[in-house]
Amino acid sequence: MSSIEERLRELEARVAALEGEPSPAATGDDTGHLTYGGEARLGGYRWQWEVARSPGWLVEQPTGPLAGVLAAAGHPARLRILQLLVAGPQPIADLQSELALASQGQLYHHLKTLTSAGLVEQPERGVYRVPPQAVFPVLALTAAATDVVHQS
Structure with missing residues (x-):
């Protein structure tokens, strides 16, 4: 602690x-x-x-919370969820349709992981979004990953 x-x-x-x-x-x-x-x-x-x-x-920040955020965003389905939600709130049905996951349970599992990391919130029942204070950090994570990919 x-x-x-x-x-x-x-x-x-x-x-x-x-x-x-x-x-x-x-x-x-x-x-x-x-x-x-x-x-x-x-x-x-x-x-x-x-x-x-x-x-x-x-470089002095505690690594546990940082690794939690990076791990949550690091799964392909969760990163896609963030890409969809950064543009604005989405109902669960639209997310399920866009992601074409095998079950709604998988979607809820990914949303729970993202919510626990502070990357997603549920402003109303059945609707999810990236919290306003996380919009640019999510975009910055995506930009940094894109830069690394394109340097290779």
Whole structure:
């Protein structure tokens, strides 16, 4: 379990990210900075986002929660679900139809994994979406994976 100080730093970083400001930890060392963000119009919504993180701060983050997010997004069906939901909320029937999984149980299993990782939420019964604060991080994960694939 993480200490209160670590939890406070994580909360401060999340609030700063939501407000579009660098976190206090991101400005505290001289290792440079990594910035991602942009502007997007998806599914009738307009998103603006910019996050700056210190590489030194990033490499000090606890790996368990990070690995959980990456593992959740790392399955082909779950990544496709994220691609569909990043554009806006989708009813379960539309997701099932688009994914053509063998059973609705498989879809619910994938949605549960994504929900546990904070990548998906259920704003109303039978409807799922990527939470607003996760839209750009999901796009950034996809962009980073695409860059790695195309470098090979």
